[in-house]
Amino acid sequence: MGELVPVHCPSCGRRHAFTASAYPCACGAPVAPPLVTGAAVKPITHRTWAEEWVPVRCGACGREDHWPQPELGCPCGSVLRIPVRPSRAGAAPPLVPGAAAPDSAGRPPQEPPERPPFSPLTIRTAHxxxxxxxxxxxxxxxTSVVQAEEPSPSGIDLRGPDLVAQVDPTTSATSPRSVECLWLNGLTASATSVFFSLAGYTDDALARADDVGLPLFTLDLTGTPQPVNGPAEELVASGAGR
Structure with a gap:
């Protein structure tokens, strides 16, 4: 893990102690983004792909890669971007996974860049x-997905221009009715529907999701989602360009 820094939420005034997650470099050494102690943080209100990643240099081998921008979810609902000390001036942002960009000679790359490791958030509450x-x-x-400010009658917890998602934080397996309701909401919005559940799904819910092609994920308390059906595995493999 990286260094521990104090973080003050400007929205509600809460104070947090934040530590950036460390990821293994290609050389095997753990690398964590170097945080700026005492810097003011701002809630994230608009996302761009370039702001989702930061260049970080490995202290063991000197290799520089792009890592997920550290973020903190405050209980008040704000998601705070934690400032990182720059690795070097003028570092170019990474490419969107699956997007092709020409090289200096105008030739497209042979393969798209790999998606960096996911940085989970420990789950202590439904929020x-x-x-x-x-x-x-x-x-x-x-990248434009946002959390609902208040509980929705439809059960939708997350929305984006092309996405609706629901999160079941209860201790009971998710029912087929919940899966069907989310699927219908996705049809109405012409959007991809994605379901997350802490307790998993009933057999009927799994079968119904497979029938309609709705991705299902489980969440463990480390905050790491796992795909539990074919549509979810396809979504993980292709990302939002599905």
Whole structure:
């Protein structure tokens, strides 16, 4: 893990102690983004792909890669971007997964860049579960997804221009009715529907989701989603360009 820094939420005044997650470099050494201690943070209100990643240099081998921008989900609903010390001036942002960009000679690359590792959020409350799902969907490429400010009668917890998602934080397996309702909401909005559940799904819910092609994920308390059906595995493989 990286260094511990104090973070003050400007929306509600809460104070947090934040530590950036460390990821293994290609050389095997753990690397965590170097945080700026005492810097003011701002709630994220608009996302761009370039702001989702930061260049970080490995202290062991000197290799520089792009890593997920550290973020903190406050219980008040704000998602805070934690400032990182720059690795070098003028570092170019990474490409969107699956997007091709020409090289200096105008030739397209042979392969798209790989998606960096996902940085999970530990789940302690139902709100944490929704935040963890939002972070995962943004990691998949749904960069404009936002959390509902208030509980929706339809059960939709997360929305984007081309996405609706629901998070079931209860201790009971998700029912086929919940799956069908989310699927219908997705049809109405002409959007991709994605379901997350802490307790998993009934057999009937799994069968219904497979019938309609709705991706299902489970969430563990570390905040790491796992695909549990074929549509979810396809979504993980292709990202938002599906």
């Amino acid at each position: 944490d579960a929704v935040t963890a799902a939002a972070l995962y969907l943004r990691w998949l490429g749904f």
